[in-house]
Amino acid sequence: MLDLSVEDITVCYPNGHEALRDTSFRLEGGTICALVGVNGSGKSTLFRAIMGFVRPASGRVRIAGRSVQSALKANLIAYVPQSEEVDWSFPVSVWDVVLMGRYGYMNFLRIPRARDREIAEESLRRVGMLEFRERQIGELSGGQKKRVFLARALAQRSRVILLDEPFTGVDVQTETAIIGLLRELCAAGHLILVSTHNLGAVPEFCDSVVLVNRTVLAAGPTAEVFTQDNLVRAFGGVLRHFKFDESTVQKHDEKAVTLLTDDERPLVFGKGGHLEYSHRAGKENVIAERAEEEGDR
Numbered sequence: 001m002l003d004l005s006v007e008d009i010t011v012c013y014p015n016g017h018e019a020l021r022d023t024s025f026r027l028e029g030g031t032i033c034a035l036v037g038v039n040g041s042g043k044s045t046l047f048r049a050i051m052g053f054v055r056p057a058s059g060r061v062r063i064a065g066r067s068v069q070s071a072l073k074a075n076l077i078a079y080v081p082q083s084e085e086v087d088w089s090f091p092v093s094v095w096d097v098v099l100m101g102r103y104g105y106m107n108f109l110r111i112p113r114a115r116d117r118e119i120a121e122e123s124l125r126r127v128g129m130l131e132f133r134e135r136q137i138g139e140l141s142g143g144q145k146k147r148v149f150l151a152r153a154l155a156q157r158s159r160v161i162l163l164d165e166p167f168t169g170v171d172v173q174t175e176t177a178i179i180g181l182l183r184e185l186c187a188a189g190h191l192i193l194v195s196t197h198n199l200g201a202v203p204e205f206c207d208s209v210v211l212v213n214r215t216v217l218a219a220g221p222t223a224e225v226f227t228q229d230n231l232v233r234a235f236g237g238v239l240r241h242f243k244f245d246e247s248t249v250q251k252h253d254e255k256a257v258t259l260l261t262d263d264e265r266p267l268v269f270g271k272g273g274h275l276e277y278s279h280r281a282g283k284e285n286v287i288a289e290r291a292e293e294e295g296d297r
C-alpha cells in the first residue's frame with residue numbers, strides 16, 4: 001500500500017538547533033496534501049528528513065512500509081527542490097536535468113536508452129517545456145526552472161512526489177498548469193506533498209493539510225484543518241485578520257464572517273470558524289455539513 005508515514009521524528013542540525021520535535025503524520029496515495037507553516041517552521045527540514053538528506057535524532061520515516069534508503073533505491077520518491085537550493089551556474093541543459101530523473105533506471109555508465117529518452121520527452125511535454133530542451137538551465141525564468149524540475153520528478157516515475165514551494169515566483173498561468181498536473185497525478189493514485197505559502201490556493205487544490213510549527217499542529221482533511229483557530233495558531237500575527245459582523249457587511253448567508261488574508265487570495269470563515277469555500281463546486285458535502293452545524297448552534 002502506498003503511504004508516507006512520519007513517526008515521531010525529531011531533527012537537530014549540527015549547530016544544535018532543534019528544527020522539528022516529535023513530528024508525526026500519515027498520508028495515503030491519491031492525496032494532494034499541503035504542508036503549511038510560517039518561515040522557519042520546519043517545512044524544508046521535514047522534506048530533507050523524508051528524502052534522507054538529514055537523519056532524525058529520533059523517530060523514523062516509512063514510505064510504502066520501507067525505509068527511506070530502500071524507497072529511494074526503488075525510485076518510490078521524487079523531490080522538487082526550492083529554487084535557492086539549486087546551483088544554476090552548473091552547465092547542464094534542460095534535457096540533461098530531465099534525464100537525471102532516469103538515473104535510477106540506468107546502469108552505472110548512465111547511458112540513456114530509448115525508453116529513458118521517450119519518458120524524458122513526454123515529461124517535458126507535460127510541463128510545456130519541450131521546446132526549451134537544448135537551453136542551459138541557468139538561462140530560464142524562475143517559473144520555467146520549476147517546470148523543468150517538475151518534469152525531472154515526472155521522469156522519475158515516482159509514486160510519492162514532494163514539492164518545496166512550487167508556486168513562488170510563478171505566474172498565475174503556470175500555477176494553474178502545475179495544479180492541473182498535480183491533480184492528474186493525484187487521480188492516478190500518486191501521493192503529493194506540497195509546501196506552500198499560498199494559503200488561498202490550498203483549499204482549491206489540496207484535499208488534506210499538515211500544519212506545522214516545529215511540530216505538527218494539525219493534520220487531516222482540508223475542511224477540518226483549515227479552520228480559523230488553527231490558522232491563527234499557526235500564523236499568529238503574520239496573516240492580516242479582519243472581522244466583520246452583520247452590521248458592517250452585507251449579510252453573508254445570515255452569518256458574521258471573518259476574513260484572513262495572505263494578500264493573495266482571502267480565506268473567508270463563517271461564524272463557526274470553518275472555511276467558506278469560494279468555489280463551491282465539489283464541496284457540496286462540506287457545505288451541507290456546515291449548514292447542519294450552524295443549525296445546531
Ligand SMILES: Nc1ncnc2c1ncn2[C@@H]1O[C@H](COP(=O)(O)OP(=O)(O)OP(=O)(O)O)[C@@H](O)[C@H]1O
Nearest residue numbers: 013014015017019038039040041042043044045046
Ligand atoms: N542547515 C541548517 N543548520 C542549522 N539550522 C538550520 C539549517 N537549516 C535550517 N535551519 C533552521 O531550522 C529551522 C527550520 O528551517 P526550515 O528551512 O526547515 O524552515 P521552513 O519552514 O522551510 O522555512 P521557509 O518557509 O522560510 O522556507 C529554522 O529556524 C532554520 O533557521
